[in-house]
Amino acid sequence: MSTPDITNGNTVYNQVCSACHQPTGLGLPGVFPPLDASDWVTGPAGVPIAIILKGLQGPIEVNGVNYNSMMPAANYLTDQQIADVTTYIRQAWSNNAEPVTAETVAQVKEMTSEQLTPWTAEQLQALVAENSSNAPAAQVASAGATHTSTSVIDAGSFNLSKISEPSDSHWYSFGWVIGGLIFTIAVIAFLKKLTH
Numbered sequence: 141m142s143t144p145d146i147t148n149g150n151t152v153y154n155q156v157c158s159a160c161h162q163p164t165g166l167g168l169p170g171v172f173p174p175l176d177a178s179d180w181v182t183g184p185a186g187v188p189i190a191i192i193l194k195g196l197q198g199p200i201e202v203n204g205v206n207y208n209s210m211m212p213a214a215n216y217l218t219d220q221q222i223a224d225v226t227t228y229i230r231q232a233w234s235n236n237a238e239p240v241t242a243e244t245v246a247q248v249k250e251m252t253s254e255q256l257t258p259w260t261a262e263q264l265q266a267l268v269a270e271n272s273s274n275a276p277a278a279q280v281a282s283a284g285a286t287h288t289s290t291s292v293i294d295a296g297s298f299n300l301s302k303i304s305e306p307s308d309s310h311w312y313s314f315g316w317v318i319g320g321l322i323f324t325i326a327v328i329a330f331l332k333k334l335t336h
C-alpha cells in the first residue's frame with residue numbers, strides 16, 4: 141500500500157484544480173462549486189476519484205447552491221497524483237475525511253472503465269445508492285473511505301454498466317464465454333491433429 145502524499149496533493153491541486161475551485165476551496169459563486177464542506181468531496185471517496193477521472197457535467201447541487209456547468213477530466217494524472225490530490229481536498233480547509241491510496245484509484249478506474257463521458261450528478265448518486273443497498277459492495281461506494289482493497293474489488297456491483305448500458309453487458313460477456321469455448325475446442329482439435 142502506498143501512502144498518499146498530501147504535500148504533493150497540494151501541489152497537484154494548485155496546478156490543476158485551483159484555477160477553478162480556488163486556493164480557498166470555495167470556488168467562485170455561481171460558476172465553480174466549492175470543495176470545502178462539500179459532501180461530494182468528503183463522502184464516499186469513489187465519488188471525487190470518479191469525478192477527477194471522467195469529469196462532470198450537468199446540474200449539480202453543492203451546499204444548497206445549484207450549478208449546471210462542465211468540469212473536464214484530469215485523467216492524465218497518475219494514480220498516485222489522483223490519490224494525493226483527492227486526499228488533499230478531503231483534508232484541506234474544514235474537510236476531515238479519510239485519505240485514499242493509489243490502489244483505490246486504480247480500482248475505481250477499472251470499475252468505471254465503461255464510462256466514456258463526464259458523469260452527471262444523477263449518475264454518481266445512483267452509483268452510491270446502488271452500492272449502499274448492495275451488501276458486499278456497500279463499501280465500494282466508499283471505495284477508499286474503507287481502504288481495504290477487498291471491499292473495493294468486491295464491487296463487481298459498483299456496476300456502472302447498469303447505469304450506462306442497461307442490459308447489453310450481460311450479452312457481451314455471454315458472447316465472450318461462447319467465443320472462448322469455440323476457441324478452446326478449436327485449439328484442442330488442432331492439438332489432436334498434431335499428435336496423431
Ligand code: HEC
Pocket residue numbers: 153156157158159160161171172173174175178179180181188191192196197198199200202207208209210211212214225226229261
Ligand atoms: C475548468 C474548471 C475546473 C477545473 C480545472 C476543475 N474543476 Fe472540479 N468542477 C468544476 C465545475 C464547473 C464543476 C461542476 C460541474 C457541473 O456543473 O456539473 C466541478 C465539480 C467538482 C466536484 C463536485 C462538486 C463539488 O464542488 O464538490 C469535485 C469534487 C471537483 N470538481 C473536484 C475537482 C478537482 C479535485 C480538480 C483538480 C484535479 C478539479 N475539480 C478541477 C470545474 C473545474
